Amino acid sequence: MPAKDKRVDAYIAKSAEFAKPILEHLRVLVHKACPEVVETIKWGFPNFDHKGVFCNMAAFKQHCAFGFWKASLLDDPKGILKANDRGSMGNFDRITSLKDLPSDKVLLEFISQAVALNKHGVKRNVKVTPRGSKTIDTPGYFLRLLKKNKTALDIFENFAYSHRKEYIQWFEEAKTEETRQKRMAQAIEWIAEGKARNWKYMKND
Numbered sequence: 001m002p003a004k005d006k007r008v009d010a011y012i013a014k015s016a017e018f019a020k021p022i023l024e025h026l027r028v029l030v031h032k033a034c035p036e037v038v039e040t041i042k043w044g045f046p047n048f049d050h051k052g053v054f055c056n057m058a059a060f061k062q063h064c065a066f067g068f069w070k071a072s073l074l075d076d077p078k079g080i081l082k083a084n085d086r087g088s089m090g091n092f093d094r095i096t097s098l099k100d101l102p103s104d105k106v107l108l109e110f111i112s113q114a115v116a117l118n119k120h121g122v123k124r125n126v127k128v129t130p131r132g133s134k135t136i137d138t139p140g141y142f143l144r145l146l147k148k149n150k151t152a153l154d155i156f157e158n159f160a161y162s163h164r165k166e167y168i169q170w171f172e173e174a175k176t177e178e179t180r181q182k183r184m185a186q187a188i189e190w191i192a193e194g195k196a197r198n199w200k201y202m203k204n205d
Contacts, residue, residue, distance in 0.1 A: 003031075005039035008046045011059075019059035022095055026057050026066050029104060033111035043181055051121075053177060054114040058090070065090030066101075068114045069177050070124045075113060080106060124177060136165045139172075145184055152192040159196075166197035 012023045023046070030037055030048045038049045045058035057066045067090035068074060071081050080102055081091045095101060138146070138156070146153040156164065167187050174180035190199065 003038060005041070005046075007041045008039045011041065011046055015059035016061065018096065019064050022064045022098060022101070023057055023059060025098060025101075026107075029107050030055065030111055033108045034115045037115075042178070043185060050115050051118040054118050055111060063094035063096050065092070066095060067091040068110065070114060070117050070122070073117055073122060073124065074110055076110075081110070136161070136168055138164070139168065142168070142171060142184055142187075145188055146191075149188055149192055152188050155194055156191050159191075163196045167191070170197055 008027070012020055012027075015023060027039075027046075034048070034050050034054075036050055040047050040049055042053065042056070045056060047053045047056040053069055055066070055068045057064065059065075068081075071091045074081060092101060101107065146156055156167075170187070171180050171183055174183055187197070190197070
């Protein structure tokens with residue numbers, strides 16, 4: 001397996017015993033489907049990049065996750081991917097063993113599709129809230145992060161509409177998935193401290 005990142009080696013080595021064979025297997029499949037893949041660590045977990053990040057994997061205390069950045073654009077006639085926004089990370093729900101994964105053939109097909117989307121410069125469809133709207137829903141992709149930080153979740157749910165809207169539009173205006181992820185990570189930190197999106201420019205009374 002070429003182009004292995006030592007940080008990914010370390011990530012797998014530090015993972016729970018049940019997670020190691022799952023992560024190793026997924027890694028092998030990604031390299032098989034895309035020999036040109038570049039491994040990296042972003043946001044604390046392994047990501048796989050070829051003309052942009054196309055998939056990632058992560059290990060938690062009791063399960064693993066594997067997902068695609070552009071899952072909603074992949075051809076999935078059997079509905080195997082759970083591309084709709086849910087409370088868990090990834091597109092295969094909670095993976096606790098190799099038995100929870102689809103066949104290698106199916107996974108390789110999905111990975112190949114994801115790589116092809118990047119090669120052809122296909123952009124992910126992101127719902128944008130119209131300016132001037134008086135209502136706004138918290139996107140599932142951000143809600144998943146909020147649920148991992150109870151303090152931030154409680155504060156965000158009690159924020160004024162204008163503060164919630166400023167954050168959500170900040171995510172929606174990101175030109176790349178990487179930028180959006182960075183903004184969300186920063187937002188979680190600020191929100192947990194009770195800060196509005198533009199707190200740096202707000203005058204103290």
